[in-house]
Amino acid sequence: MMILEYEAKAMLRAVGVAVPDGSLIKPGARAPRVREYPVAVKAQVRSGGRGKQGGVIRANNAAQLKAAAKKLFATEFNGEKPEMLLADPWLAIERELYLSVTVDSAAGGYVVLYSPKGGVNIEDGPPPARYAIGPAWKFRANELRSILEPVESDYRIRERVISLAQRLVDTAAARDCHTIEINPLAKLADANLTELMALDGKVVYDEWAHNRNADIEAQRQGELKRAHKLLRASMDMGHMYVKLDGNIGLISGGAGMTMGAMDMIRDCGGKPGCFLDVSPGPASARGYKPAFALLDGDPDVKVILVSVFGGGTQMNRVARALKETLAVRKSKKPVVFRLDGTFVEEVPAIFGTFGAHNHATLETAAKEAVKLARHAK
Secondary structure, three states, rough: HHHHHHHHHHHHHOOOOOOOOOEEOOOOOOOOOOOOOOOEEEOOOOOOHHHHHHOEEOOOOOOOOHHHHHHOOOOOOOEOOOEEEEEEEEEEEEEEEEEEEEEEHOOEEEEEEEEEEOOOOOHHHHOOEEEEEHHHOOOOOOHHHHHHHHOOOHHHHHHHHHHHHHHHHOOOOOEEEEEEEEEEEEEEEEOOOOOEEEOOOEEEEEEHHOOOOOOHHHHHHHHHHHOOOHHHHHHHOOOEEEOOOOEEEEEEEHHHHHHHHHHHHHHOOOOOOEEEEOOOOOHHHHHHHHHHHHOOOOOOOOOEEEHHHHHHHHHHHHHHHHHHHHHOOOOOOEEEEEEEEEEEHHHHHHHHOOOOOOOOOOHHHHHHHHHHHHOOO
């Protein structure tokens, strides 16, 4: 769950990270009075790649600021229009760096990533230096220092980065953040030798910590209010949904099973259109109905693949829930099924009552879904 840039910067400022002194602009409001021009007018959206999409505009005076605001408020970035804008001072930059902390299962916890060359083209450069920490309390300055020495020649910047990384790790652990990213982390041309400023910030919360974190719960409720009614119904069930750029809608149970099904779709030459984990209530039609409604309402989805595996979850109950769901479904999009687990031997008889077929393996189910998607109109 990503928060807006100005919210991320407020979090960074609270833990002692230098950020620009910017001003918020709301839709319909008068442009703020800025101390000095030029300013960078930045769309506040919950997605990446904003800079390459024209989401940051330089304004040299009040008239340009007003024109930039009008343009940005009318523009969609990855399907999202800005809720507000941020006008930051346009600063002279000597160097752009990259620093982030994120959760990595391979490390068993947190990882620090650093690159001496940041900015909008960070993906085009060499991979960042990586410090695998694990639990936050295992952070060691000397370990990070030894990793940074080969990639960052300026010892003063190196020591400042170590200090900032420690703060980001502690903040991520304390505030249930999956990712805290600063790009660019800038060495300003007119600043002292050790000062580094976060010119942009991205914070991604761990959404599943909402039951213990009031900030995350507030963000979650805001997301529910903003969501389309079909997505809102699915989110109300506790489903985890991420839209992707493919045309095969995936309904699955459990994050691992869903990822495995996505990989199989790709291995068979297709592209998943979403990550949709319906593991809360996997044997209830009440859980499947909003999931099908969401994917049936997505024009990019041409085929739906249902892949459910369970030991504790009884497949005969899942099959009956799917039968009840499809009985009231109006869409004609084809559906491919792969159920496996406890009482799976009873599934063919249940499916036979409404003309469905249960594939014996995920591979054969994925192959059929890919074939149907290729021939879909």
